[in-house]
Amino acid sequence: MHRSKVRVAQDVLDANATIARANRADFDRAGVRAVNLMSAPGAGKTSLLERVLADGLLHTPGGDVRVGVLEGDVRGSLDAERLSALHVPVTQLNTDPGFGGECHLDANMVRSALGAVALEEIELLVIENVGNLVCPAEFRVGEDARAMISSVTEGEDKPLKYPLMFRACELVVVNKIDLLPHLDFSLEDFLGNLDRVNPGVAHMLVSARTGDGVEAFADWLAGVARRQELPA
Amino acid sequence: MHRSKVRVAQDVLDANATIARANRADFDRAGVRAVNLMSAPGAGKTSLLERVLADGLLHTPGGDVRVGVLEGDVRGSLDAERLSALHVPVTQLNTDPGFGGECHLDANMVRSALGAVALEEIELLVIENVGNLVCPAEFRVGEDARAMISSVTEGEDKPLKYPLMFRACELVVVNKIDLLPHLDFSLEDFLGNLDRVNPGVAHMLVSARTGDGVEAFADWLAGVARRQELPA
Numbered sequence: 001m002h003r004s005k006v007r008v009a010q011d012v013l014d015a016n017a018t019i020a021r022a023n024r025a026d027f028d029r030a031g032v033r034a035v036n037l038m039s040a041p042g043a044g045k046t047s048l049l050e051r052v053l054a055d056g057l058l059h060t061p062g063g064d065v066r067v068g069v070l071e072g073d074v075r076g077s078l079d080a081e082r083l084s085a086l087h088v089p090v091t092q093l094n095t096d097p098g099f100g101g102e103c104h105l106d107a108n109m110v111r112s113a114l115g116a117v118a119l120e121e122i123e124l125l126v127i128e129n130v131g132n133l134v135c136p137a138e139f140r141v142g143e144d145a146r147a148m149i150s151s152v153t154e155g156e157d158k159p160l161k162y163p164l165m166f167r168a169c170e171l172v173v174v175n176k177i178d179l180l181p182h183l184d185f186s187l188e189d190f191l192g193n194l195d196r197v198n199p200g201v202a203h204m205l206v207s208a209r210t211g212d213g214v215e216a217f218a219d220w221l222a223g224v225a226r227r228q229e230l231p232a
Numbered sequence: 233m234h235r236s237k238v239r240v241a242q243d244v245l246d247a248n249a250t251i252a253r254a255n256r257a258d259f260d261r262a263g264v265r266a267v268n269l270m271s272a273p274g275a276g277k278t279s280l281l282e283r284v285l286a287d288g289l290l291h292t293p294g295g296d297v298r299v300g301v302l303e304g305d306v307r308g309s310l311d312a313e314r315l316s317a318l319h320v321p322v323t324q325l326n327t328d329p330g331f332g333g334e335c336h337l338d339a340n341m342v343r344s345a346l347g348a349v350a351l352e353e354i355e356l357l358v359i360e361n362v363g364n365l366v367c368p369a370e371f372r373v374g375e376d377a378r379a380m381i382s383s384v385t386e387g388e389d390k391p392l393k394y395p396l397m398f399r400a401c402e403l404v405v406v407n408k409i410d411l412l413p414h415l416d417f418s419l420e421d422f423l424g425n426l427d428r429v430n431p432g433v434a435h436m437l438v439s440a441r442t443g444d445g446v447e448a449f450a451d452w453l454a455g456v457a458r459r460q461e462l463p464a
Contacts, residue, residue: 040273041365041394042386074366074396078389101396103335103366131393132364133273134306134335153385153408154274157310161363162273164306164333176385182414184441209416 016139019107023114023142030119033225034127036105036141038165039149040158041131044175046079047208048149048217049126053086055211057218058124065225068122070113072130074101079128091116095130104135107142124225133158137168145224147171152180156189163197171202173217178207248371251339255346255374262351265457266359268337268373270397271381272390273363276407278311279440280381280449281358285318287443289450290356297457300354302345304362306333311360323348327362336367339374356457365394369401377456379403384412388421395429403434405449410439 027034039045049069052058058065068089071080080092093113095102102109110127117125127143129136146169150158153176159166166172172194180187187205194203204220206213259266271277281301284290290297300321303312312324325345327334334341342359349357359375361368378401382390385408391398398404404426412419419437426435436452438445 040363041390042272042383073393075394076392078392101366101370103364130366131272132335132366134333134362134364138333151274151385153383153411158273160308160310161305162307179385179411179414182411 036143043151133162137165159193268375369397391425
């Protein structure tokens with residue numbers, strides 16, 4: 001690629017990092033921890049959050065975790081409506097005014113939406129990214145932690161084909177395990193591929209549909225919400 | 233969004249359109265028709281092509297269609313290896329040197345790979361795009377026709393959430409229908425949503441896994457290969 005394109009790309013990422021730090025500072029001041037939740041389209045980000053919230057799983061020994069959701073979509077508010085029905089504060093962020101519909105959230109988009117998020121009323125902000133396994137991994141938005149969801153219907157090869165995404169997160173949630181009996185999918189091969197691109201990364205097996213394993217994901221979210229240390 | 237950003241975006245798309253026309257002229261001179269095949273990650277682009285080729289379905293009354301594949305991936309050559317095993321010429325195009333791994337093919341990337349494609353030996357070039365429901369829809373690469381694959385595991389709402397992709401194509405292939413008995417997926421709702429964003433667009437129901445319906449997709453590809461008229 002041309003050197004000038006490399007430089008533009010680096011400038012974009014540098015500017016993004018600066019704004020991400022400003023978002024993070026706002027979260028810190030409000031005592032809010034933020035999770036950037038990423039996946040391919042249809043892997044189950046919203047379904048998993050729905051299950052966590054509907055089953056009242058988001059709590060610690062100290063009590064319920066007050067959670068809000070920032071919902072990123074190219075267009076529409078279908079997911080926000082689903083989550084609002086569960087009585088959590090949801091803010092919709094559409095990327096459609098961007099370059100034909102931006103394929104990811106960046107720090108500036110999140111910043112532009114923060115005025116509509118009641119940070120003082122929550123402890124945990126879940127930022128649901130646009131469904132995409134490439135660009136969301138490149139743009140930090142001020143989050144404390146990143147999780148990604150990979151559905152078993154997508155195949156074993158995805159960590160090798162989208163390595164940056166599988167490396168960028170500290171938790172990989174393997175969803176739709178209720179479908180395993182009906183697929184030619186080797187969980188062993190998937191986990192082997194995951195280990196090749198991100199050795200030792202935490203993973204958990206869940207089914208948002210049946211609720212299997214979802215409690216572990218809720219516990220992970222609660223753990224982030226109660227984190228005291230601030231990783232760089 | 234800022235006016236300057238709009239202008240940059242438009243310049244990028246104008247430059248892309250110019251190069252796409254050059255690709256198209258090269259295809260025309262060689263008597264080759266090109267299909268841009270798009271989908272989310274793991275929806276089954278490669279599996280569907282494998283099934284078409286392994287079952288020898290790509291033919292017209294006039295004989296077999298000589299097909300080549302240009303395989304777009306962020307990284308790796310897993311899909312190219314799968315298809316090469318079926319004795320069709322496959323050219324790998326990795327987007328990894330780009331902006332942290334480009335999330336789509338554009339006309340210039342395709343152009344840079346064309347030197348490695350033996351156009352004189354084929355009639356149909358299937359260009360398998362990067363798995364993504366956003367940006368691939370924005371960049372023409374010189375194709376005669378565009379098809380996209382939507383897996384039933386991704387949910388009924390995808391046409392509403394990624395409308396540009398579902399509008400940009402002339403064929404929507406609904407894959408993994410063998411899983412319908414195991415999903416909470418309403419085909420009627422999906423097709424209703426599709427009709428809202430792209431009224432009357434052709435669609436077909438297939439399972440790359442069982443082979444169900446795949447002949448219709450092969451027939452569509454063969455039809456493109458034998459197209460005489462050149463749509464604008």
